Amino acid sequence: MMRDVNPHTLAPQDQAHGLRRLFASSRVRFIPVVSNPHVMGAGVLLEGLCAAFAELGLHTLVVDAAESAPTPSELASVDLGACVESLSKDVSYLAARGLPMRYINAKGSAAQFLEVVTEAAPQADVVLLHASAAELARVVAxxxxxxxLLADTDANSVTHAYAGMKWLAGRAGLMVYSLLMACSPQLRMSERIAEQLSSCADGFLGAVLRDWACLDPRTPSSAPISTEVRHLARELLMAAPPGAALEASVDASPLRPVARSLMRPSAPQPARTVARPAVAAIY
Known part of the structure; x- marks a missing residue:
């Protein structure tokens, strides 16, 4: 399903023109990525986002604080910048498992971690913070x-994605999400999963699944970036706190807006019973 285009909006010759102008004089964009241990192709999904940002001329720092991430170097407590690895001219990497928790203040917030990361990687235009929902809630509340949200067609991955949404909505007040799935874009089940997640988000949490995209883990790294992933990346950049007003563009609407499911619950249910039964209905 393609997005609607407003005929009254004049698109620039280069659709990334507005974003380039914005990043020329603005601060770093933080994009939280909810880790999902049930998604085997999570690394490929992160690489896809990095490639889409690089296409816009942006440098991405991947801060990997997921449960499966490497342990930070011993230098992290002394010189975090020395722990940042350069993977390419467009991507840097920081092994950060457990690192955000070192910056917890008396109120339980680890927001200072983002400031420290920014200072450690001044070359970064975008910071992808890959961590559990519980840890993200302390950092970006x-x-x-x-x-x-990351998922694939496995039922456990979908349940985990919904649980992460539920946690962040309740603990961090974040109510709008995007979904990136590790599967073929042609797989019809992906649309069913996205619609069901959208329905559960709306009906049980009052949250919104803004848009979604698929990236096949078997796609060669040399393959062109898909239109869906490219659009999702731009949406994420525009959703981050702007340093200046962003020009209107044809990319301002969802590429794959999620239709409301006919299975939408008629009334909210108790929170402890929502997650698994709601998403299990997909299958």
Missing amino acids: LREVRPV
Whole structure:
């Protein structure tokens, strides 16, 4: 399903023109990515986002604080910048498992971690913070960011994605999400999964699944970036706190807006019973 285009909006010759102008004089964008241990192709999904940002001329720092991430170097407590690895001219990497928790203040917030990361990687235009929902909630609570949920067609991965949304909505007040799935874009089940997640988000949490995209883990790294992933990346950048007003563009609407499911619940259910039964209905 293609997005609607407003005929009254004049698109620039280069659709990325507005984003390039924005990043020329603005601060770093933080994009939370909810880790999902049930998604085997999570690394490929992160690489796809990095490639889409690189296409816009942006440098991405991947801060990997997921449960499966490497342990940070012993230098992290002394010189975090020395722990940042350069993977390419467009991507840097920081092994950060457990690192955000070192910056917890008396109120339980680890928001200072983002400031430290920014200072450690001044070359970064975008910071992808890959961590569990519980850890992300302590770092990005009350920020105007849009978390990315990861999933594939496995039932456990979908349940985990919904649980992450539920946690962040309740603990961090984040109500708008995007979904990136590790599967073929042609797989019809992907649309069913996205629609069901959208329905559960709306009916049980009052949250919104803004848009979604698929990236096949078997796709060669040399393959062109798909239109869906490219659009999702731009949406995430525009959802981050702007340093300046962003020009209107034809990319301002969802590429694959999620239709409301006919299975939408008629009334909210108790929170402890929502997650698994709601998403299990997909199958």
